[in-house]
Amino acid sequence: MTEHLRLGAEAQLVHTLANDEILIAEGTDGIQAISTWSLTNDADPSPTTPQIAALQAALAKHRPTTPHLYLAAMAVLPQHRNQGLGTALLRHRLATTSLPTYLEASTPQAAALYARHDFHPLPQIALPQGPTLHPMLRPA
Numbered sequence: 001m002t003e004h005l006r007l008g009a010e011a012q013l014v015h016t017l018a019n020d021e022i023l024i025a026e027g028t029d030g031i032q033a034i035s036t037w038s039l040t041n042d043a044d045p046s047p048t049t050p051q052i053a054a055l056q057a058a059l060a061k062h063r064p065t066t067p068h069l070y071l072a073a074m075a076v077l078p079q080h081r082n083q084g085l086g087t088a089l090l091r092h093r094l095a096t097t098s099l100p101t102y103l104e105a106s107t108p109q110a111a112a113l114y115a116r117h118d119f120h121p122l123p124q125i126a127l128p129q130g131p132t133l134h135p136m137l138r139p140a
Contacts, residue, residue, distance in 0.1 A: 007049060016072065023093060025076075025085045033085035035074040037093055040067050055127065062125055062135050064102050069093075071103035074110075090117050098140055105134040114138075 016022060016036050025033035063070070071093075076085050094101060094117065104125065105111040111121065111134040119136035126132045 007052070011052075012072075020072070021093075023089050025080075025089060027080070031077075032080040033074070033076040033089060035086075035089045035093065036072045038070045038072055039099075040070065055130075058125065058127060059104065059133075062104075062122065064100065064137065067099055068137075069097045069099045069101040071101060086113055087117070090114075094138070100140045101138040103136055105136060106131060108134065110134070111136060 016038070020036055020038040023035045023037070024031055074086055074089060090113075101119070103114060103119065105114055111119075114136050115121070117138065119138040122135040122137055124132050124134055
């Protein structure tokens, strides 16, 4: 991981721990999956590098401007994939919100998972020097 990405991820994690919600799926061998959620995502940490500032600006253009729940990240360890952990994290959190929910899926496979949970695709975001993201919105 490049230094500017590491610094950005570190700043985001510190911000998430202080301001947002983290759900963890844990089994006998420890943490198996994690998701991070925030309300409206309007309080991103200050960018640590010009690259992070550019990324934040590119993503902000596509995000809803009305109040919403934002799924910032979800990850399942490779050895625990395809066991329903992502679905369990989604169902748990979505059951307790009355707001629309927005996310940016990083792969078509992830977008397919979210589509099964009533998320609808929005126009893709081609990041400069990065992947194409698949934004999705689930109505309230």
